[in-house]
Amino acid sequence: MAKGSIEQRGENSWRLTVDLGLFPDGKRNRPRKAITVEDKKILRSTRRLNEYLDDQLALFKQEVLSGEYIKPDKMIFSQYINLWKKKYAELHLAASTRDAYYNHIRNHIEPRFGNKKMTDIKTLHIVDFIADLKKLDARKDGKGKLSDRTVQYIYAVMQNLFTVAVKWELIKNNPLEKTDRPKAKKVKAKFYESEEVTKIINALYKEPIHWRLMMLTAIIGGLRRAELVALRWSHVEFNHKQIFVEKSIPLKRKGVNYEKGTKNDDERYVDMPNWLMEEFNDFRKEWLKQREATGDKWKGEENEYVFHAGYGTPFYYTHPTAWWKMFTERHKFSYYSLHKLRHTSVTVLIEKGASIKSIQERVGHKQTQTTTDIYAHVTKKLSREVANLFDELDPAKENSVPNPSPIKI
Incomplete structure (x- = not known):
């Protein structure tokens, strides 16, 4: 033996x-x-x-x-991918991340390196591959160029693959180690200005209460779409006027909702204003009546999702996005994705004087970059507004300031 x-x-x-x-x-x-x-x-x-x-x-x-x-010196890239999926991706990556990785591996990475031995893949091969990804016809659907962000993401997938291969001693060195991460143009943060937020909130009062509360929770609480879909009544703490954010439903697989922790495992309590919690309380009473009327048709078991698609099952994860788009078209607002309501929440808080740290904790930003990008835009706007206060002192305007006395020498 x-x-x-x-x-x-x-x-x-x-x-x-x-x-x-x-x-x-x-x-x-x-x-x-x-x-x-x-x-x-x-x-x-x-x-x-x-x-x-x-x-x-x-x-x-x-x-x-x-x-x-398979001996490491004999293993080809495609064989390694199967091993990596089974022994790393399925164990360590979130389902949504895993799906994104698999998509880029299938469409771009494996077609290029699949038949190469792991030990034969060198730095120059990676450099050439990244250069080809930046070409005008790199998209597999024939629609032209890949975005800079997509090229960066593919590079990140490659980095993961070869870092794990080094850990497992399948190769001695990571061929990406001496390459530069592809650069991407900085994308300006998009969000609704405070003036438009007021109009949006007023328009929401012309909509069904469950949609109104979902969107108000996104604007005021900064919750992600997946967190809104997974919100249960047990998370709504009326006594403390808070919402506890611990779950998310980012996608559906084979007809079953995939429920997990939040994006960054950032369980957090979000304080809410009194008037919004009162509306939640009124909605709770209506929600209980609807559940009782449903009888045996109820499918939500004991989950008690606050926002459900009927009979207690949570909304399909893209449904809120579709509703939000129709809402903006119906009321003739600019359309930004539902996720931008989180950025809008940050904007309002900055304008009201909240600190960067308290905002990050409230909305669950793991990286400071998103918060600071929005902060930079808003402070520039506020700086301009402060400067405009001095327009009334323009000496070219009549009665702005008294004429100064001539200087005597």
């Missing part, structure tokens, strides 16, 4: 070895595989760690003996 051994190589990395004896030429036949343990719960417990490593060694033995194991 094949023997196996485990050797620690780094702080949280180990090498698994299966000893198959000798090749016909007398050389040792010892397939090896590197693994990294990132789960802190496993690393904290010696017993758990040893059990985990033993399990991994047993799986590796099975892989070797069944003929599924």
Whole structure:
């Protein structure tokens, strides 16, 4: 029977070895595989760690003996992609991120590198690939050029793929290590100005109450679309006048809503104004009457989604976006995506004097860049308004200031 051994190589990395004896030429036949343990719960417990490593060694033995194991120097990129999907992407990436990664791998990355050996992919191959992505006909649908942001995203996917390959000791060096991240033109943050926000809120009072409350929660609370769809009554804390944000429904798979934590796992409490919480309270009473009238047709079980598509099931995740677009067209407002209501919320808070830190915590911005981009635009506008206050002192205007006395020498 094949023997196996485990050797620690780094702080949280180990090498698994299966000893198959000798090749016909007398050389040792010892397939090896590197693994990294990132789960802190496993690393904290010696017993758990040893059990985990033993399990991994047993799986590796099975892989070797069944003929599924491929030596790193023989592995081609397509084989690695299948391994990466199974042992990394499915375990560590959120479903929406995973889908986006798979899409770029399928459309751009694998067609280029699929048949190459992992060890043969060099820095210059990556440089040429990025240059080709920037060409005018790079889109697979024949509609011309890829956006700068898309090229950046594909580069990020490549970075992930080869970083993991280095960790697993399939290759010695990451071929992207000495390349420059593609640049993208800075996109101006889009949002509604405070004057238009007032008009939008007034128009929302001509709409059904559930849509009105959903959009007001986006504007005032800065919730993401997926967070609005996943909002339950248990998250609405009437006593503290807060909404607890902990869940999101970013997509649907095979007819089933995919519910998970928030985008950045940023569970947060969002304080709401008294008048809005009173409206939620009124809506709650109406919601309970509707549920009772539904009877056996109720499909929401005990989830109690605040905003549902009928019979208790949450809205299809793109439905609020479609409604918002129709609303802006119906009332002749500028159309910005539903997500821009988060940016609008930030704008209003900045104009009212809220600090950057408190805004970030409220809306769950992990990166400061989004908040500061909006802050820069708003402060420029406020600076202009302050400067305009001095227009009345223009000496060219009559009665602006008294004529100064002539200077005597």
